[in-house]
Structures are given as C-alpha cells and as structure tokens.
Amino acid sequence: MFIVIRLNHSPLTIHHRPLPIHIIMTHNATHPQLATAFNKDEARVGWHDETLWWVRQKRDKAAWALPEWEQLRDTASAIKQNVLSNLHDYLVQFEQQALANGVKVHWAADAKEHNEIVHSILQQHNVTQIVKSKSMLTEECGLNEYLANNKVEVIDTDLGERIVQLANEHPSHIVLPCIHWKKEEIGELFHQHLNTPEGNADPKLLTAAAREHLREKFLTRKIAITGVNFAVAETGEFVVCTNEGNADMGAHLADVHIACMGIEKIIPKREHLGVLLRLLARSATGQPVTTYSSHFQQPNAGQEMHIVLVDNGRSVQLGREDFRNSLKCIRCGACFNTCPVYRRSGGHSYHTAIAGPIGSILAPNLDMKKYADLPFASTLCGSCSNVCPVKIDIHNQLYKWRQVLTEEGHSPKSKTVAMKVMATALAKPGLFKAGGKMMRWVLKYMPWLVNNKMNAWYKQREMPAPPEQSFTEWYKKNRT
C-alpha cells in the first residue's frame, strides 16, 4: 500500500502519469500495484485504451487487405522456427559475411558486456556525445544509464523516445514509446526543454521544433547507434526499419555506426524479408511497410561500422523448450495494442523494458524473482497469440510461466496456503458441498462478512445473489 500511496502523491508524477521506470524499480512495485495507480485517473485509462484500440483496428484493416495474411503468418513462423533450430550456424555465417564486408563484429554474452563494448568503441574515438535511433535491445541492456554514468551524453533521435528521454522516463511501448503522453503534455514538455510557445500543442509545430533540435545533434555527433530489425546471414547485411529516417540520418552523418542486435534477429536469406517486412509494419501500425527499411551492408569510405551481437539470456531461453519460440518475436507491438490488460494498465506497470504480453514471457527468463508478477498480468484471453505475426503462443506460455514460477518458489506463501485449502476442499465432494452451503448461507444471512473492504471482488462489484439451494440439492429432490 505504501508504494501506491507514494505513487499518487509523488511530486514527480505529472498529470497522474506513472513514474519513470527507475523510480518504479527502486520501489519494487508489482504490476497490480502500478496498474491500480494508473487506474486512479479513469478518463486517462479510457483515452489510453481507445488510442491503442485504434491502432489495433488499423492493424486489422491492413491484415484484411491481404487475403494471404494467415499464410504469411504461417510462413514467418516457419522461417523463425528454422532460425531457432539453426541459430549457431546462421550466426557464424552472418559473422563471416559481415567481416568480409568490412564490418567489425563484437559478441556480448550479457547486458554488461554489451554496454562495455559500446563504451570502449566510444573511448577509442574519444567521443562523449552520441546519437541513437530506436533500439529496444539497448533499453533492455540499460545502455543509456550506463553511458550516462560514464559521462557520455546519449540523444535518442526517435521522436517518441526523445520525448520520454526529455521527461526522464522510459518508453511505455516498444513501437510507440510515448503513447501514454497527450499532445498537450508534449507541448508543455517542449516549452520547458525546447522553448516552444507556451500552451501550443500543434503537432506540426512540435514536430518542427523537434526536427530543428535533433538536426543540430545529427550534424555534430561523430558516433551513431542504431538497432537492428533483421540481420541476413547469407549477405551479412542488416535492416533497420523506421518511420522517421532518423536511423539513416544518424548512421550516414556519423563517422562510426554501431548497430546493436539480439542474436535472434538473424534470418537466413534476403528473400525472407519479403515475408517479414510485409508483416512487421502492418502488425505494428497498420502501414503497408515502414517508411524507411534501410539495408546496411558495409561502411562507406572513411567510416567504421560495428555490429554488437548480444545474447543476454537468449540462449537460456532457447534451451527452455516451452518458451523457446518467444525468441521468434519481431517486436511489432501488436500484442500490446490488442491486450485489454495492457491498454488499461499502461506500459510502465510492467516495470521492464519490453512490456505487454510478449514482455511478460520474456522478462521472467532474465529474472524470475523480479518479474514473477508479469505472467499473472493477463486473463489468458489469447488475443495476443492471434495477432502475433510469427504465431508465438503467448497466452499458453503465460500459463506455463505461472507453473514454473510457482514451482521455483516465487509465489507468496499466503497464496500457497489458500490454494492448498482450496485444492483440498475441491477434491473432496463432502467438503465441497458443506463449503458451498456455508458460503450461500453467509451471503444470505451475514453478507457483511463478505461484503467488505477485505474482499477485492466487492470493491467495484456486487457478490452473486445466493440461491436457496445448489444444483446438486435440486437434482437430488427432483431427479433421484
């Protein structure tokens, strides 16, 4: 309760938005606590839900425009299945091709090593100011914080990411990082940081201000980091997808381009992009394709190109048979937009870089204790699995993670006790009948025992009206 109260009264909370993720993390708040805080502002929850539902509807329209949509999903899933079955070979092939193309290749076992590699490249070039386009991998590795601690200034050049960066927050969505911000609030933020006129929330004006602000950074920074959407084993090239062209602007204007990728981003052949690129933007935003799908194969004359291949728990996940195919994810965010829980709890309630349903099956692999709450932040409705362009069975994996987390002892003791009592009562017909009868009697004659603050159901819902008799009692009287 302490956490919830603090969240509501914290001076850092702007317009009741959730706190920055690093504040959340130090408080060890769980999804239900953070979601409860998010739900205090009912109008905002409605707005957040409608905004993301609109994106889901755009995705539906784009999918229905392709009669072969389901076949595309099957094919993409099969391509990724092949990748996961032969990951080692494709990674070696990719490295060979990239080296032959004149690219420097680095291998990082975990987030720490990834951050150190990136920092060492900056140090070699005596660079302390860089630009970075969108990369969920660097979010996952906490690169911005690491570099900040090492006195390196990172400017995120994706507009949404720049907004959350100015606000000292983390993205709340992997494709739409500032989807939890209203344009009026962005106007206020830009007024503070970029000197735009007070009270002006005209998207055109704000975008132009961001453009001008970022242009100076692009022109003066010597090193640019980008993410990677797909890396092609047969050619050693990688593809970066953006709508703003900021990855291209950064990479082409800088002397050094560092591309950071998780090892699961490998695809065997260039032709597979014909399947995956068609699915990515349609699933993400309903666009036929991202505005820029840029292929990088070798450094331009006088430039350096680095690729950092990061494991950070992926090979462990690959070894977990039940959870392996979560590595098929192409980070489209469709499962976020369709998830009724995500839409009503906001990305920060997941207290991890990758939120939503996919984040809830990825995060426990990294730290079961810290993320034991996430697989329970779902009704197991299954909508996520249906929109997934690579057909990850997300809701089944949520169920399976619940079992693993309980087995591994990450369930509260009180819950275990309650479950044992319930399991005993339900396994014995006599106890079940007596318990049911008692429950109905209490509801009828002593409703205050149930209808009170201790009962989370009763907070916003009435209990069922108790019937005179159970079905079994009726059946005995009428049919036996």
Place this chain on the structure above:
Amino acid sequence: MNVGLFIPCYVNQFYPQVAIATLQLLEKFNCKVGYPLQQTCCGQPMANSGYEKLSQGCNELFTENFAGFDYIVCPSGSCTLHIKDHLHSHKDEKTAASIRGKVYELSEFLVDILKVEEVNAVFPYRVGVHQSCHGQRGLHTSQMSELVAAPFSKINQLLNKVQQIELVQLNRVDECCGFGGTFCVAEEAVSARMGQDRVADHEKNNVQVITGGDMSCLMHLEGILRRKKSNVVVKHIAEILNAG
C-alpha cells in the same frame, strides 16, 4: 446417447438455474443425461494460478466421475477447455484421455454433435452476446476478430433460431470482460475496469440482456451491473435456449 452433465462448481452453488436449463435442454433433444453427484470442480482455479500440481485431486475425482459416458457436456467454455487441455490421471490415464476427447461445451455440442436445426424457444428481448475467450479462442466456438478468416458463431447460430430475439451488434465484438479467474481479485483494478468497459459497450447499444456461454464472465458483468443498479441483466445461453 448417454451424456454426462458436467456443472462448474460456482454454477452448482450460485447459478443452479443455469444447470437446470442445461439439463432440461439436453433432455429436450433426447439425450439420456446422467449427473454424477460427487462432482466438484475441474481444477482450473488452482491451475491458472500457477498451482496445476495441486489440481491432481480434482483431476482424479473428475476422471472417476465421468468415466463411462458417450459425451460429457458443460455449460462453460472455460471449464471445458481446462479439461480438454489439462485433465490427466495417475490412476487411469486411459480414461482421462478418452474424457479429454469427448468433453464439449454446450453450444458446440448442440451444433456439432446434435446438429440442432430447431430451437423451440421464445425470448423477446434485445440481446448482446459476450464472447467468452476460452470458448471462442480456446475451443473455436466462434471466429476471432484478430484472424483473417470467414466469420461464424455457434452461439449466434443457435440464438438466431430463438423466436422474437433481437441480437445486437457490439462495437467490440470479442474483447475480454476481465474476469480471468483469480485475476479478478489479484488484478482488481484492471479487471473491474475491463468489466465496466464491456458493460458500457452493451449499454451503449441498448442491450436488455447480456448472454454468453460462460457464467463466470457473466457473474463478473452481473456484479458490475448490479453495483451501478443497471436494468440490464445477464442470462446464460442455456436459459435463453430453454425459454418459453
């Protein structure tokens, strides 16, 4: 046809009228219905909470109770799906496997097995159908809005045979109501909000009765409707198909 009637624990205790309607409906369609008196629960409350191992007692009891029927029919997609996916027996796995293959949710049993053409029911109300997720996405009792595939709905197919009923099109045809088993209390804030939003969709479309194949979703929606003193009521599909 020898049919075992599988009644979810909370329906048995709180909604006996749904079980009675299911029984009478099956009898109307000439099924010989048996109701094992020692049945309790499918074990889903423990399993979905991460305690599948604790549901073994329920599994063994269920296997004992429902051995020997041609079909097992349940007025809940969620409980049916749980049995289909997770019923195992240490004592008699052969019987458990056979049960997994012949357990049916009510609407799929009426449509796929009994191939019901006529429903002798009258229900003169504006009705909104709540597509419960486990029936819909788990058992495929109706097409899912996420997929690019031809629409169908076994529930609507049956309800369309009811006289004087007016089925209402909702804005969001298959969004989850937020019940989710223990989710409804563990994630109380989100659960309640999801339910309130579902109710609002029905109310906006002037629905008088919300129906569905799962009483658990309807119990959650009813709790919200009654709290706000709404005139909208919930009825299980069995009650509508058995009406008049």
